[in-house]
Amino acid sequence: MAVHPSAIIEAGAEVHPSAEIGPWSLIETGAVIGAECRIESSVRIYGGTRLGARNRVCHGATLGSEPQDLSFTPERARPLVIGSDNCFREGVNISCGLKSERGTHIGHRNYFMAYSHAGHDCLVGDDNILANTATLAGHVEVAHHCFVSGQVAVHQFARIGAYTMIGGLTGVTKDLPPFVLANGQRAVIVGLNLVGLKRHGFSSEQRARIKAVYRLIFRSGRRLADGLAEAQQRYPSDDTEAIIAFIRASERGVTGFG
Structure with missing residues (x-):
């Protein structure tokens, strides 16, 4: 020694x-x-x-x-x-x-x-x-494989999903679901973490499916529960299940798209 x-x-x-x-x-x-x-x-x-x-x-x-x-x-x-x-x-x-x-x-x-x-x-x-x-x-x-940029502040009890990236100077007050890129004075989702997903071997098919799942859940005008159920039916995969399980487990509320 x-x-x-x-x-x-x-x-x-x-x-x-x-x-x-x-x-x-x-x-x-x-x-x-x-x-x-x-x-x-x-x-x-x-x-x-x-x-x-x-x-x-x-x-x-x-x-x-x-x-x-x-x-x-x-x-x-x-x-x-x-x-x-x-x-x-x-x-x-x-x-x-x-x-x-x-x-x-x-x-x-x-x-x-x-x-x-x-x-x-x-x-x-x-x-x-x-x-x-x-x-x-x-x-x-x-979770894992997350990138939390400089001077980011994450609120107590918040959860950060896998393969996310948070831009610098962002305040995260709600749960941030997996695979996304978040930014803003109060965090909003601004897209998928495409660079991170590519680096970790996510195929173009996987990335397209994740994008479709998020579009259905957050941007289709459906109630959240209905969007989750339809995504589970239309896009069955481990990635879809990870997104749905994360959102359903949220107690603070989930960060949405800007």
Whole structure:
């Protein structure tokens, strides 16, 4: 284990022998650092944080810190559980959990750019990118293969569907369904995330079907329930089912087209 002489690893912290701990970093009691993790300079890993393998945590990042919630007390803290192969760039802040037993959960292969933030009890899946200063409030759920641009703010309890892209400076207040591109001071859907879908192997037939499903649900003038039922009948596929299931599960309401 390569530990800089200025780093502090408190008694009760578990650090894998293959991990690296950089100068002036603090690993608190109860933290777990997995194999081949690289903890760079001036990082603080709070107790109750568990990192899987091969995570990189850059200068000044804080993982598992106290939630920015006035109801927080230390005895109410819940874990921050992080998978493998994530990158947390400079100044990233991820809060520990507070109000759900599972706490805050970050999956695998996510890339958090400088000063991005995920609040307490967030659930972030795999292969997502949060650009500089993107902010997830508490209880936000982000599926997988999403791109959240710079200075985006996502309202608490909102859900972000898979393969979405959110334009910079956008405020997301409602659930954002999968496969779409959203933008605006208050988010509206402005089209499909065509670049992202192509990059991830969606065929032209799949893209055309997804477009037809959204046109039927949102732009046909039908009641939402009727549009969902007709889309399910006319365009049967896993992608259609993903859209319909997401919308039906919404409790905040779903972002519509601009």
